[in-house]
Amino acid sequence: MRTTEALVDARSAMEICNACRYCEGYCAVFPAMELRRTFSNGDLSYLANLCHNCRGCYYSCQYAPPHEFQINLPKTFAELRAETYEEYAWPRPLARLFHRNGLVVSLITAIGIALIMIGTMLLQSNDVLFARHQGEGAFYAVIPHNVMVALGGATFGYAIIALIMGFLNFWRDAGGKMAELKPQSLRQAFADALTLRYLGGSKGEGCAYPDEAFSNARRVYHHFMFYGFMLAFAATAVATIYDYVFGWVAPYGYFSLPVILGTLGGIGLLIGPAGLLWLKAKSDKTPAPASLMGMDVAFLVLLFMTSLTGLVLLAFRETAAMGILLAIHLGFVLSLFVVLPYSKFVHGLYRTGALLRHAMERKH
Amino acid sequence: MVDLAKTYDVLVVGGGNAALCAAITAREKGASVLILEHAPKPFRGGNSRHTRNLRCMHTEPTEVLTEAYLEEEYWDDLMRVTNGVTDERLARMAIRGSNGVGRWMEARGVRFQPSLGGTLNLSRTNAFFLGGGKALVNAYYATAERLGVEVLYETEVLDLEIDKGVFQWATVSCQGGEPVKVRAKTVVAASGGFQANLEWLKEYWGEAADNFIIRGTPYNKGRMLRNLLDKGATPVGDPRQCHAVAIDARAPQFDGGIVTRLDCVPFSIVVDKNAQRFYDEGEDFWPKRYAIWGRLVAQQPDQIAYAIIDSKAVTLFMPSVFPAVQADSIGELAAKLGLDTQALENTVAQYNAAVRPGNFDNSILDNCATEGLTPPKTHWARRIDEAPYYAYPLRPGITFTYLGVKVDEQARVVMEGGKPAKNIFATGEIMAGNVLGKGYLAGLGMTIGTVFGRIAGEEAAKNANH
Numbered sequence: 125m126r127t128t129e130a131l132v133d134a135r136s137a138m139e140i141c142n143a144c145r146y147c148e149g150y151c152a153v154f155p156a157m158e159l160r161r162t163f164s165n166g167d168l169s170y171l172a173n174l175c176h177n178c179r180g181c182y183y184s185c186q187y188a189p190p191h192e193f194q195i196n197l198p199k200t201f202a203e204l205r206a207e208t209y210e211e212y213a214w215p216r217p218l219a220r221l222f223h224r225n226g227l228v229v230s231l232i233t234a235i236g237i238a239l240i241m242i243g244t245m246l247l248q249s250n251d252v253l254f255a256r257h258q259g260e261g262a263f264y265a266v267i268p269h270n271v272m273v274a275l276g277g278a279t280f281g282y283a284i285i286a287l288i289m290g291f292l293n294f295w296r297d298a299g300g301k302m303a304e305l306k307p308q309s310l311r312q313a314f315a316d317a318l319t320l321r322y323l324g325g326s327k328g329e330g331c332a333y334p335d336e337a338f339s340n341a342r343r344v345y346h347h348f349m350f351y352g353f354m355l356a357f358a359a360t361a362v363a364t365i366y367d368y369v370f371g372w373v374a375p376y377g378y379f380s381l382p383v384i385l386g387t388l389g390g391i392g393l394l395i396g397p398a399g400l401l402w403l404k405a406k407s408d409k410t411p412a413p414a415s416l417m418g419m420d421v422a423f424l425v426l427l428f429m430t431s432l433t434g435l436v437l438l439a440f441r442e443t444a445a446m447g448i449l450l451a452i453h454l455g456f457v458l459s460l461f462v463v464l465p466y467s468k469f470v471h472g473l474y475r476t477g478a479l480l481r482h483a484m485e486r487k488h
Numbered sequence: 489m490v491d492l493a494k495t496y497d498v499l500v501v502g503g504g505n506a507a508l509c510a511a512i513t514a515r516e517k518g519a520s521v522l523i524l525e526h527a528p529k530p531f532r533g534g535n536s537r538h539t540r541n542l543r544c545m546h547t548e549p550t551e552v553l554t555e556a557y558l559e560e561e562y563w564d565d566l567m568r569v570t571n572g573v574t575d576e577r578l579a580r581m582a583i584r585g586s587n588g589v590g591r592w593m594e595a596r597g598v599r600f601q602p603s604l605g606g607t608l609n610l611s612r613t614n615a616f617f618l619g620g621g622k623a624l625v626n627a628y629y630a631t632a633e634r635l636g637v638e639v640l641y642e643t644e645v646l647d648l649e650i651d652k653g654v655f656q657w658a659t660v661s662c663q664g665g666e667p668v669k670v671r672a673k674t675v676v677a678a679s680g681g682f683q684a685n686l687e688w689l690k691e692y693w694g695e696a697a698d699n700f701i702i703r704g705t706p707y708n709k710g711r712m713l714r715n716l717l718d719k720g721a722t723p724v725g726d727p728r729q730c731h732a733v734a735i736d737a738r739a740p741q742f743d744g745g746i747v748t749r750l751d752c753v754p755f756s757i758v759v760d761k762n763a764q765r766f767y768d769e770g771e772d773f774w775p776k777r778y779a780i781w782g783r784l785v786a787q788q789p790d791q792i793a794y795a796i797i798d799s800k801a802v803t804l805f806m807p808s809v810f811p812a813v814q815a816d817s818i819g820e821l822a823a824k825l826g827l828d829t830q831a832l833e834n835t836v837a838q839y840n841a842a843v844r845p846g847n848f849d850n851s852i853l854d855n856c857a858t859e860g861l862t863p864p865k866t867h868w869a870r871r872i873d874e875a876p877y878y879a880y881p882l883r884p885g886i887t888f889t890y891l892g893v894k895v896d897e898q899a900r901v902v903m904e905g906g907k908p909a910k911n912i913f914a915t916g917e918i919m920a921g922n923v924l925g926k927g928y929l930a931g932l933g934m935t936i937g938t939v940f941g942r943i944a945g946e947e948a949a950k951n952a953n954h
């Protein structure tokens with residue numbers, strides 16, 4: 125991690141917190157901090173990603189502004205975290221996409237949708253596009269199977285590679301050593317990440333979000349979003365197996381496994397992001413950097429819209445609107461894949477990495 | 489809405505732990521309650537916002553306290569630190585009242601943490617607040633407001649009108665405005681000590697007080713305390729005494745809180761502005777000695793001192809808020825500190841020459857000592873000879889003052905002639921001298937404020953309803 129203003133701020137805040145330690149019961153940041161006396165740039169990157177922005181320490185800090193020490197950890201760490209996303213982005217030149225990320229994500233999505241729409245219109249005559257298609261292979265009458273597979277495979281494959289490279293950049297910088305990795309640390313980290321343990325507070329009372337009172341709302345909505353995402357992902361995986369292993373061609377019936385998984389996932393992806401956006405709208409803005417609002421909002425909206433267009437497609441897939449709806453949904457899905465490595469999505473990876481690093485260093 | 493024209497049942501002066509415990513209790517007993525807090529909202533909560541734990545008697549392990557801490561042991565600890573300067577009946581009330589008080593606090597939003605680390609191992613005797621004292625104060629304010637307690641910030645109580653031992657009204661100033669009268673049937677004084685009043689400190693310390701740093705709130709100026717004493721309340725506690733520790737001289741004048749403390753003294757040599765040592769730095773374990781170092785530094789010229797260590801000692805104590813002054817030689821260090829180079833080099837050389845070989849062990853009173861040096865360093869003495877060298881400047885940091893008002897078992901202020909006032913109560917630091925007449929017992933301040941806050945709130949509500 126390079127030295128930036130946010131990093132220098134985080135370092136001086138950590139030096140004050142390390143002399144205080146009143147917040148050590150809130151989250152993993154403080155026990156990790158207490159293992160150190162000095163903080164390298166990599167340490168600070170690790171700690172920033174270990175902060176899950178619960179704000180507990182902000183409201184209880186006797187040194188929060190207007191006190192001259194100006195301690196506001198959630199804000200300081202959020203700024204630094206955003207810089208770490210940029211720092212570790214792969215390939216390097218694309219790190220710039222994290223600047224004004226809200227705008228970038230929106231633009232990429234708009235372009236993605238436009239390209240698919242224009243492509244579809246160029247490829248297909250209006251008769252085909254606006255006709256009713258039913259039964260096996262109906263989707264592929266509008267967008268050919270091989271085109272869909274090629275686009276989906278390429279964008280998703282790219283996203284996976286870019287995400288892995290970013291993760292490795294973070295992992296090395298944060299001081300993680302693969303050789304020291306033990307199964308119990310992995311288990312701990314995944315359990316912490318999958319249950320959002322820390323968003324539950326110290327005893328399940330939740331976080332000081334959206335305001336000072338403790339609440340589990342964020343944890344609940346995040347669960348809807350995350351498991352919604354996983355169900356949608358599972359739906360795609362099952363459909364792929366149907367197609368390639370069994371030769372069953374989409375669209376599948378309303379009560380088929382892929383459609384049930386996809387519908388449940390889609391509902392989660394509506395409730396989760398919508399809830400998180402609602403909480404964000406009414407949240408106390410002082411412990412959050414205004415400049416990062418765009419990144420968070422853009423990604424949540426993108427998830428929501430991807431899901432919404434998918435569900436609308438499902439509802440109207442037997443009408444003449446299917447062709448256009450399919451093109452729009454595919455536009456959202458492909459854009460989502462493309463922006464994944466350059467969006468708020470990366471926080472999940474780096475945070476899990478930080479939890480893993482924490483589980484490892486706690487062992488000795 | 490606060491209505492200054494109305495007569496409240498209970499008027500609470502102050503907005504820290506003691507005030508909040510009294511206000512919540514009185515409100516729960518059905519009284520109408522108004523809190524007047526001098527500080528603006530972001531700085532509400534007095535010294536309580538800087539605290540970390542309270543000392544609790546308990547007969548068996550709890551979620552946050554290990555083993556047991558029984559009344560007699562608690563009492564013995566109190567006797568040891570006060571040398572008996574305590575009112576046994578009140579002290580035992582505080583001790584017994586702390587038994588199980590955690591549940592009362594939790595029911596009103598306070599949360600505790602299992603003790604994880606730190607240098608002081610207090611998890612048997614002290615319950616730690618999750619997030620510290622400001623989190624506690626926030627929780628109490630939220631509870632108080634939910635119950636319908638009214639609060640005015642930036643409101644200083646200037647004077648209490650007391651007629652023949654009976655409180656009539658208070659004169660207050662909101663946001664520095666014109667004084668107005670607030671009427672209430674009873675008043676609870678919970679306005680802390682007077683340590684933030686430098687003029688008052690000067691009465692005992694002279695100009696030296698200009699160099700004192702106040703560890704907590706700038707709003708505890710003792711105005712209520714003086715007012716009550718002037719109107720016939722019986723004083724307790726030595727007016728000249730204050731709890732003073734050596735803290736980092738670069739700390740802000742007020743509100744620096746816990747992070748400015750320095751734990752490096754036992755591993756250092758401490759010199760005055762003439763680069764001369766003045767006390768045995770290794771006399772005893774730091775938790776037993778830190779409270780005398782404030783006074784020691786206050787007695788040095790210009791109330792300044794410097795703790796000097798070498799790189800062997802850097803990691804032996806809790807980190808503190810400001811980085812140490814660092815240099816590659818003692819001479820360079822002296823220059824950076826503005827000390828006489830020759831003098832500091834001589835002091836270090838004499839000390840190094842007097843250090844006898846021993847087995848250094850900071851977990852015991854080890855056998856590393858000086859020989860033939862005045863003053864000696866009797867433990868943890870090692871040569872200061874491994875660059876880089878480090879120094880921390882020290883000043884006296886005042887935690888609280890001991891002077892207070894005498895109270896009875898119902899937290900009523902005892903007036904001239906030994907008669908308790910009918911409707912004037914006191915809790916917290918302003919009456920802590922009844923129990924802690926001398927010395928210091930970690931976590932007792934919050935215990936006193938909580939236990940007597942509840943008593944004062946209950947008695948005041950009862951009194952107002954009659």
Ligand SMILES: Cc1cc2nc3c(=O)[nH]c(=O)nc-3n(C[C@H](O)[C@H](O)[C@H](O)COP(=O)(O)OP(=O)(O)OC[C@H]3O[C@@H](n4cnc5c(N)ncnc54)[C@H](O)[C@@H]3O)c2cc1C
Nearest residue numbers: 502503504506526534535536540541645916917931933934
């Ligand atoms: C850095 C530090 C750490 C400490 N740590 C601990 C600890 O861990 N455990 C412990 O038990 N004790 C600790 N103490 C001591 C503890 O702070 C006090 O014993 C306790 O807070 C006293 O509570 P109180 O409510 O009486 O006073 P305070 O909390 O100081 O409240 C006094 C209130 O009165 C208000 N006030 C004063 N004058 C007026 C006026 N004229 N009109 C209106 N309002 C007025 C002030 O603004 C303030 O809100 C610590 C002290 C310091 C400085």
Ligand code: SF4
Nearest residue numbers: 141144145146147185
């Ligand atoms: S956030 Fe504030 S109260 Fe919490 S540990 Fe840091 S300095 Fe202390």
Ligand code: SF4
Nearest residue numbers: 151175176178179181
């Ligand atoms: S905001 Fe929450 S997660 Fe972040 S450092 Fe503070 S307490 Fe920990």
